[in-house]
Amino acid sequence: MLKQSIENLGNRTIQGVWRIGFAARFFVAVLLHSGTAFRRFGLTIREMYFTGVLSLIIILVSGLFVGMVLGLQGYETLQTYGSEEALGVLVALSLVRELGPVVAALLFASRAGSAITAEIGLMKATEQLSAMEMMAVDPIARVVAPRFWAGVISMPLLAALFSAMGIFGGYLVGVQLIGVDEGAFWSQMKSAVDFEEDILNGVIKSVVFGIAITTIALFEGYDAPPTAEGVSGATTRTVVTSSLAVLALDFVLTAFMFRGLG
Amino acid sequence: MNKTVLDLWVGLFVIAGIVALLFLALKVGSMSAVKTSSSYEVVARFDNIGGLKPRAPVKSAGVVVGRVADIRFDNETYEAAVTLRLDKRYAFPKDTSAAIMTSGLLGEQYIGLEAGGDPQALKDQDRIFLTQSAVVLENLIGHFIYGKAQEGAPQ
Numbered sequence: 355m356l357k358q359s360i361e362n363l364g365n366r367t368i369q370g371v372w373r374i375g376f377a378a379r380f381f382v383a384v385l386l387h388s389g390t391a392f393r394r395f396g397l398t399i400r401e402m403y404f405t406g407v408l409s410l411i412i413i414l415v416s417g418l419f420v421g422m423v424l425g426l427q428g429y430e431t432l433q434t435y436g437s438e439e440a441l442g443v444l445v446a447l448s449l450v451r452e453l454g455p456v457v458a459a460l461l462f463a464s465r466a467g468s469a470i471t472a473e474i475g476l477m478k479a480t481e482q483l484s485a486m487e488m489m490a491v492d493p494i495a496r497v498v499a500p501r502f503w504a505g506v507i508s509m510p511l512l513a514a515l516f517s518a519m520g521i522f523g524g525y526l527v528g529v530q531l532i533g534v535d536e537g538a539f540w541s542q543m544k545s546a547v548d549f550e551e552d553i554l555n556g557v558i559k560s561v562v563f564g565i566a567i568t569t570i571a572l573f574e575g576y577d578a579p580p581t582a583e584g585v586s587g588a589t590t591r592t593v594v595t596s597s598l599a600v601l602a603l604d605f606v607l608t609a610f611m612f613r614g615l616g
Numbered sequence: 617m618n619k620t621v622l623d624l625w626v627g628l629f630v631i632a633g634i635v636a637l638l639f640l641a642l643k644v645g646s647m648s649a650v651k652t653s654s655s656y657e658v659v660a661r662f663d664n665i666g667g668l669k670p671r672a673p674v675k676s677a678g679v680v681v682g683r684v685a686d687i688r689f690d691n692e693t694y695e696a697a698v699t700l701r702l703d704k705r706y707a708f709p710k711d712t713s714a715a716i717m718t719s720g721l722l723g724e725q726y727i728g729l730e731a732g733g734d735p736q737a738l739k740d741q742d743r744i745f746l747t748q749s750a751v752v753l754e755n756l757i758g759h760f761i762y763g764k765a766q767e768g769a770p771q
Contacts, residue, residue, distance in 0.1 A: 511633025518636035541671030
């Protein structure tokens with residue numbers, strides 16, 4: 355009984371290390387075989403349609419509502435201190451620095467990441483990837499790399515749209531509904547939000563999240579057991595792992611970026 | 617899947633993303649409630665403007681009548697020269713006074729205009745002579761403590 359559990363633990367650890375090593379090798383292979391993704395940019399554009407354009411609705415609507423909630427909640431709190439005009443600063447900074455990149459990445463992971471895993475996993479299960487290899491077409495260059503770059507390009511754009519939409523939502527609730535002074539809302543926001551410190555760091559975050567999510571999603575799909583059960587398990591793992599990775603990476607990046615501000 | 621339609625959508629997506637980035641970067645810099653064409657500018661000089669910032673509201677009787685257009689430091693008089701952009705619809709007498717006030721205890725600062733009794737109205741590029749600086753909390757507390765100490769001192 356005890357021996358059995360120790361054996362299981364050891365086996366799991368070895369499996370985990372093996373998977374991490376394979377994932378790292380996979381990531382390097384994707385980067386090395388990216389040439390096709392740029393030479394035949396049509397392939398990447400096609401994937402950008404599926405990962406980026408089709409994620410627009412959920413990103414825009416969520417951004418609007420997150421911004422509106424921030425406007426309401428922020429007003430409630432700021433009102434206590436008589437500084438309702440700082441609402442613009444609160445909404446903009448929380449969106450640009452944190453909520454924009456992180457929530458957009460979480461939505462992206464569940465909307466696009468899961469689809470990528472399911473697609474690649476099914477391609478593997480139906481032996482389409484092996485068929486490509488038989489025809490001397492490298493599946494990593496032809497299938498995986500365009501999806502990787504499409505995700506990496508789409509993610510910062512989606513995060514920026516999320517933030518912009520959120521600020522608009524905060525404006526709608528704060529200025530139009532509650533009646534915070536419009537000039538103070540924008541001017542305080544403008545004077546408090548720094549381009550490099552806040553906006554550029556937010557963009558860097560979303561690029562890192564994009565790399566993490568697409569790599570995890572592609573790897574899980576590529577590594578999925580070629581059965582229906584295996585693909586469904588891989589899809590679930592993609593969402594769980596990439597969401598956790600986004601949150602953990604966010605903490606690390608924030609610690610590096612805003613260390614001097616704390 | 618029609619190739620051109622797909623390209624169009626992706627193009628729109630990329631453009632929308634870049635526009636959103638630009639919006640964030642420029643932070644709606646052109647959003648000004650008072651347009652230049654329908655406004656006039658007057659200058660007020662203050663000894664101390666406290667935490668006043670450009671684009672802060674200018675209020676009279678609590679109503680927003682303009683915005684702070686520019687704040688400069690005058691190196692000759694060692695005063696702050698604040699340019700106020702007022703709405704053309706509102707005319708103020710020449711002896712109007714300007715004071716820097718705070719909305720709420722910790723709120724942002726704005727300029728309050730108190731109309732005088734002069735028959736002539738302020739014109740573009742005129743100067744407001746009667747000004748009252750921002751209240752600096754440290755000075756107030758200093759005065760208060762000083763006053764208390766004086767009270768307790770033996771006559």
